Amino acid sequence: xxxxxxxxxxxxxxxxxxxxxxxxxxxxxxxxxxxxxxxxxxxxxxxxxxxxxxxxxxxxxxxxxxxxxxxxxxxxxxxxxxxxxxxxxxxxxxxxxxxxxxxxxxxxxxxxxxxxxxxxxxxxxxxxxxxxxxxxxxxxxxxxxxxxxxxxxxxxxxxxxxxxxxxxxxxxxxxxxxxxxxxxxxxxxxxxxxxxxxxxxxxxxxxx
Amino acid sequence: xxxxxxxxxxxxxxxxxxxxxxxxxxxxxxxxxxxxxxxxxxxxxxxxxxxxxxxxxxxxxxxxxxxxxxxxxxxxxxxxxxxxxxxxxxxxxxxxxxxxxxxxxxxxxxxxxxxxxxxxxxxxxxxxxxxxxxxxxxxxxxxxxxxxxxxxxxxxxxxxxxxxxxxxxxxxxxxxxxxxxxxxxxxxxxxxxxxxxxxxxxxxxxxxxxxxxxxxxxxxxxxxxxxxxxxxxxxxxxxxxxxxxxxxxxx
Numbered sequence: 001x002x003x004x005x006x007x008x009x010x011x012x013x014x015x016x017x018x019x020x021x022x023x024x025x026x027x028x029x030x031x032x033x034x035x036x037x038x039x040x041x042x043x044x045x046x047x048x049x050x051x052x053x054x055x056x057x058x059x060x061x062x063x064x065x066x067x068x069x070x071x072x073x074x075x076x077x078x079x080x081x082x083x084x085x086x087x088x089x090x091x092x093x094x095x096x097x098x099x100x101x102x103x104x105x106x107x108x109x110x111x112x113x114x115x116x117x118x119x120x121x122x123x124x125x126x127x128x129x130x131x132x133x134x135x136x137x138x139x140x141x142x143x144x145x146x147x148x149x150x151x152x153x154x155x156x157x158x159x160x161x162x163x164x165x166x167x168x169x170x171x172x173x174x175x176x177x178x179x180x181x182x183x184x185x186x187x188x189x190x191x192x193x194x195x196x197x198x199x200x201x202x203x204x205x206x207x208x
Numbered sequence: 209x210x211x212x213x214x215x216x217x218x219x220x221x222x223x224x225x226x227x228x229x230x231x232x233x234x235x236x237x238x239x240x241x242x243x244x245x246x247x248x249x250x251x252x253x254x255x256x257x258x259x260x261x262x263x264x265x266x267x268x269x270x271x272x273x274x275x276x277x278x279x280x281x282x283x284x285x286x287x288x289x290x291x292x293x294x295x296x297x298x299x300x301x302x303x304x305x306x307x308x309x310x311x312x313x314x315x316x317x318x319x320x321x322x323x324x325x326x327x328x329x330x331x332x333x334x335x336x337x338x339x340x341x342x343x344x345x346x347x348x349x350x351x352x353x354x355x356x357x358x359x360x361x362x363x364x365x366x367x368x369x370x371x372x373x374x375x376x377x378x379x380x381x382x383x384x385x386x387x388x389x390x391x392x393x394x395x396x397x398x399x400x401x402x403x404x405x406x407x408x409x410x411x412x413x414x415x416x417x418x419x420x421x422x423x424x425x426x427x428x429x430x431x432x433x434x435x436x437x438x439x440x441x442x443x444x445x446x447x448x449x450x451x452x453x454x455x456x457x458x459x
Binding site for chain 1: 306
């Protein structure tokens with residue numbers, strides 16, 4: 001089996017690569033590429049994302065055929081994809097970081113800034129926070145409710161389809177931190193930086 | 209709820225830990241990878257490397273250290289010391305650092321902070337502020353605390369937030385190495401001035417100091433070196449103590 005991490009120059013993906021390689025232990029091939037032909041034929045895709053919503057969408061679009069290829073992979077072939085951080089946020093229809101930017105539209109909703117309640121909450125939301133698992137997700141197999149995950153973000157995904165929400169976290173309000181819709185998975189937190197629990201989530205995704 | 213973080217910091221020189229954990233069962237006490245792994249297995253919320261390599265020819269040693277550590281530690285890794293340019297930051301991130309802290313270069317030219325946070329995102333840009341009290345204000349020092357820039361630390365902190373810093377790592381130079389506790393006044397003043405998280409550093413001698421840093425200093429995270437290195441306390445003990453004082457920690 002091949003798991004492909006999409007390298008679309010959206011910032012630092014070394015930690016994502018390291019964590020997947022650690023978990024895969026040479027049993028599963030971890031490929032890092034932006035080559036559309038390779039992504040087309042792979043079994044699973046990981047879509048990381050750092051920086052702003054706009055910069056990530058722009059970077060995806062700057063690689064010819066990539067967005068079409070991902071759409072085909074997810075919507076028609078229904079193969080598993082895991083979005084991490086801004087990778088998850090891009091599932092939305094629209095994001096409002098920097099300027100209004102169209103997302104991939106896989107899970108309808110929008111990405112807006114976390115309400116800091118007039119400075120009561122510092123942004124970015126950085127550090128370890130507990131997740132409230134609201135529905136059994138395949139990537140949460142053997143993950144306990146209230147597990148700690150590492151977060152770093154200022155924007156949150158607000159999906160219109162509440163059934164897609166698999167976990168929330170409490171910071172300023174209860175915001176969405178994981179989604180699952182059929183073959184589409186996403187975490188706002190960083191499983192690659194969330195110690196053993198995070199690696200377990202990665203393992204669950206690899207073993208889907 | 210969001211937990212307060214405990215961050216052990218390791219000083220690295222020419223690729224080796226200089227002040228490190230003094231455990232008898234360590235295979236190689238100077239190996240940064242092994243030390244970082246001990247901390248992350250012990251519950252450290254993040255790991256910080258401060259590169260204090262003096263000579264230019266050995267500056268590349270830190271890249272190798274970061275590369276090896278990031279393959280073994282799956283908690284965030286911050287690397288600082290001698291970071292001069294967007295290119296330096298790029299190299300460290302590519303080696304597997306999750307955040308890079310910038311000190312002197314940010315004072316000399318805030319454009320480094322503006323450009324790097326735009327390019328890599330604010331989440332990986334930490335501005336390190338070394339501050340020393342002068343009368344009723346604090347001044348920012350550069351070059352490992354050797355040069356006084358004369359810049360007001362509070363105003364500078366705000367400027368760094370506006371430039372795109374994701375976090376501030378504030379070290380009191382008056383307290384650093386003294387083990388008498390953080391400069392609480394400095395921490396709380398800066399923390400109240402900015403809306404980004406503050407990491408308190410400099411002066412920790414016991415676990416109550418960590419509690420003060422969070423409760424009175426309003427720090428989101430506390431950084432410490434010697435209390436962990438010399439086995440005085442483990443990260444686990446520190447967390448248990450903080451928890452007993454009502455501070456939320458990851459256990």
